[in-house]
Amino acid sequence: MLKKPGLDEYAPYYEKYVSSVPEGDLLQILDEQMKETINLVKDLNEDQAHFRYAPEKWTVKEVIGHITDTERIMSYRLLCIGRGEMAELPGYDDNQYVKNGKFNRFSIGELSAQLSQVRQNTISLLKSLDDEALLGRGNANGTGVTARAIAYIIAGHELHHRTLIKDRYMGAESFGGAHE
Template identity: 70%
Template sequence: MLNKPEMNEYPPYYEGYVNHVPDGDLLQILDAQLKETINLLKDVSEEKSEFRYAPEKWTIKEVLGHITDTERIMSYRLLSIGRGEKEMLPGYHDDEYVKRGKFNRFSLQELLHHQSLVRQHTILLLGSLDEEALVQRGRANGGEVTARAIGYIIAGHEIHHRRLIEERYLKSDNF
């Protein structure tokens, strides 16, 4: 079972994500999250999936694309740091990734399928790392982080955005 990382295992700006993750087996949490996200969005129409709760905000499809892209990037960091990479891994500009991802051209079901495949990869990768690899420290986006912390950041990032979808999109008077 993967235990929550200590605060010294990740930069302070990730604390909110890590704190969102409930206690328990992280691999089971990640698997359950995927099911929760699919269940949350499965009945959203294509028209509604392009809803923005405010001008210049992302659509539901863009939020889902962002969650998936971020998990891809974090999984690469997880692999790299778990394998002992010592070079600084780059950050990324999420707004630019969403803009260039052009997620609204995909159906919501396609985007959910992409997220499902990426999540399955993340679970397999995390499950393959031994304790030594999980506590391995590396550098990414200007800070030091452990492989284990990255797993929790992935989970917390999805929780954060799923809550935003529930609160700002699905409960909006304009939805």
């Protein structure tokens, strides 16, 4: 079973994600999280899926697309570092990715299916890495990180955005009353 990474295994920015992951079997947590996120959004109508809680914020669809794209990128980093890559891995501009992803053209079901597929691939990748690989260190976006830390960042990132969907989107008076 994976143990939470130490503070020296990732940049301070990621502490909010890593610390939010509950104790337990990370593979099981990742599987359950994906189901919870999909259950949260699966019954949204189109108006709700296009809802923004503020004018400059992403829609619910864009948030789901963002979670999926970020997990794709983080899983690539997990693979690279787990396999011993020593080259610095690039960062990315999440706002640009959301803009160019054009997620609002997809149904919430299509976006949920993509998230599920990506998550299953992440879980399969994690299962393929042994303890030595998980403790491997690399450099992503200009900072040192272990493969193990990336796995926890993935889990914490999804949890962070699911909480935002519940609180700021579904909790808004103008959301439409679904999922109260």
